[in-house]
Amino acid sequence: MKVFVTCDMEGISGVPSWFAGSDKNPNYFEGRELMTADVNAVIAAAFDSGADAVCVRDAHGSAQNLLATKLDSRAQLISGWASPARMCSGIDGSFGAVVLAGYHARAGTADGLMCHTMTRAIRNVRINGVLLGEIGVSATHAGHYGVPVVAMSGDEAACREARDLMPWVSTAATKWALGRESARMLPPAQAREKIAEAVREGLANVGKAKPFAFDAPLRVEIEFTELTDAARWELLPNATRVDAYIVVFEVPDGEQVAVLLGLVD
Ligand SMILES: [Zn+2]
DSSP, X not given: OEEEEEEOSTTSTTOOSHHHHSTTSTTHHHHHHHHHHHHHXXXXXXXXXXXXXXXXXXXXXXXXXXXXXXXXXXXXXXXXXXXXXXXXXXXXXXXOEEEEEEEOOOTTOTTOTTOOSSSTTEEEEEETTEEOOHHHHHHHXXXXXXXXXXXXXXXXXXXXXXXXXXXXXXXXXXXXXEETTEEEEOOXXXXXXXXXXXXXHHHHTTTTOOOOOOOSSEEEEEEESSHHHHHHHTTSXXXXXXXXXXXXXXXXXXXXXXXXHHTOO
16 A cells, blocks of 8 residues: 655644744744654554555645655655645545644644644635645545545644544644644654554554545635735635635535635745
């Protein structure tokens, strides 16, 4: 089986804030090292569980955070952005399972560490009425190819969000938010053991995990933070502005959800 790993940085163990998670800040190099180490724990656990191949999608910021020379040499790395579908771009139906590493809760989660949905320009996203953040959008994109999410790592609020959407997902909570950019955290070495355990459990459960999918066409409701963005997006051909801040689109499938949201900045 081929395993697709998509990794963000806000949910990486040992990263409490954007001080380590943003390439504009001084602790960023440490953030890259921690991200690479968490992902290596995922890769090793996947091979321990019988994976034949692992492909890692760097999905944070520039998408060039993982340290290629320190990444487990059994895995392939997708680095840099190509498709606007972003966080799962590179996935296709040849994969058997997805692992979300270092993910965070959706915008507006009271106890979500560094919670947001794609960009600060978005306040909320609903698909067919269901509130989704990046966990749900990635799962919807993978679901389009029939590939289930089986495991996830991140802060406790992100893990809860994943389980609420997909009860079969094995989660590894490695930190607990005390504020938007403050957390109580497991030591990274312990966190990586917990992550590996969740990945092994998730991959043992592949047969029971379901691809995350909605009935087509999908109604994508984007609630913007600023009125000016709603006013711009309403001008697109199949847009309907249903509220001062909310513009609705109808798209044919789960991949188009990721493409549409990836175009917002
Ligand atoms: Zn993110």
